Amino acid sequence: MELRHLRYFVTIAEEQSFRRAAERLHVSQSPLSRQMKDLEEEMGVELFEPEGRGIKLTAAGKAFTERARSILASVDAAVDEAKGVAEGRLGTVVIGFETGTTFMGALLSLVAAFRRRTPRVGLQLVPMSSVEQWAALRQGTIAFGYGAYAPSDDALGHLEMARDRLGLLLSPEHRLARFKKVWLRDLESERVLLQPRQLYPRLHADILTTARAQGVTLHVTAEVLDLEALLALVVIGDAVTFLSEKFWELASQTSLLWRPVEDLHLNLSEVVTWRAEDDGAPVVRALIECAREVSPLLQHAADRARSPKVAQRKRNKR
Template sequence: MELRHLRYFVTIAAEQNFRRAAERLHVSQSPLSRQMRDLEEEMGVELFEPEGRGIKLTAAGKAFAERARSILASVDAAIDEAKGVAEGRLGTVVIGFETGTTFMGALLSLVAAFRRRTPRVGLQLIPMSSVEQWAALRQGTIAFGYGAYAPSDDALSHLEMTRDRLGLLLSPDHRLARLKKIRLRDLESERVLLQPRQLYPRLHADLITAAHEQGVTLHVTAEVIDLEALMALVAIGDAVTFVGENISEMASQTSMTWRPVEDLHIPLSEFVTWRARDSGAPVMRALIDSAQEVRAPIRPGVSHVASRPTNPRRPKKR
């Protein structure tokens, strides 16, 4: 029994006439009648009985017609779903993202732009570091990554989404907030909180190097993985931390102050990453187009040199 037999049978059941069914199916009547006889022989039941100049379904035929319609509807739905996934209209996309980017990056804008392009595609967001994202991309467990580092791997493509300068986040009542200019030497006795080194190794390395060049030792008293907890500790004046200038507006709304550090010139960037071989796939094109739509203009004077988290180095001076 083949699907065409079911389609033929359902059409005959709807028309209750072999001639009209044959015209509707664009086939000859004799082969159609023969195929229905073969179907009855295969099933071992009679599906039709004569009625006037046409036919009607037997009790067995009525039961089979109901089930056949359900099977064909399921097959059609499966075909439509497969086409939708192939065309990027359906399915689920898994995106890996670094913690913190949901607060101050372009990730949320990217998701909104992607939703507008593909409203029927589901999204699953999984927090993971850049290094974890690259491994997951190679393994095929995620389709897209959003993080603080660009990969140096020809198999992975990337696009820079934001570029910003690093500065100091502190409570407005903190002693440093009263200074007209803040320099690294002013942080000598301060408690500094950072997000974990394993997530942002380049940031740690660049900060320590920049401070060392000024003869300053930064006292990193704790590494806090949760950005909200980190900001809460800063807000009560317990410590200071380093974040990009793009968080300054949110900081002002939560009773915190962002200040530049005069002799600190470390840029921060965020990147989207994907498998290069997937660039032409419809759903990937929608993701890339969404990223290009919402990516921030690169700010003048804020340079960036991408580096791998596993091999941190300082940005080149220009």
């Protein structure tokens, strides 16, 4: 028994006429009658009986009609679902994200834009560091990543969405709080807290290497995984830490202060990452387009390009 036999049968049942069913199906009446006869022989029951110039369903035929309709509806739904997944309209996408960036970064804007574009696609957000995201992308356990660093792997594509200056976070009671500007040499005798090296290796390396280049040795007294715990230790004046200016807006609810470190010159980025081989996948393509749409960095570049002064300078160069 084939699906087309079920479709033929349901059409005949609805039309109660082989002739009208053949016209509706765009097939010849004789082969249609023969296929229904084969179906009855295969099932071992009679599905139709004559009635005037047409036909009517037997009791077995009526029962089979409902089952056949249900089977065809299930098949159609399965086909639609498969097409929806292939076209990026259905399914679930798993996104890895850097902890501590959820509310102050562009992630929420990205998720909202993606939800508007693909309302029937489920989203699962999994907290993980950039390094963990890259491994998960290679293994195929996530489809998209959102973190603080760009990968140096050609197998992974990436887009920098935002960039924010890294500075010093400290308590209002700290001795450096009275200064509007801070230099790395001012931190040489301070207790410095950082988030774990294994999760943020580049941040550690960048901060410590920059300090050493200025002849300063920073004393990292602890690595604290939980951002709230890190902020709490800074609040009580136990130590200082580094945080981007944007994230300080969240921390400012705890009365903490943020100061630029004049000779640090480091930025914390917001980067989305995906497998390069998935560039053409509908869901990944939609996420990339949404990231471009809400990226503060790209929006700023677009605003500058539209600026009359910038346009005039470009014309003058020509």
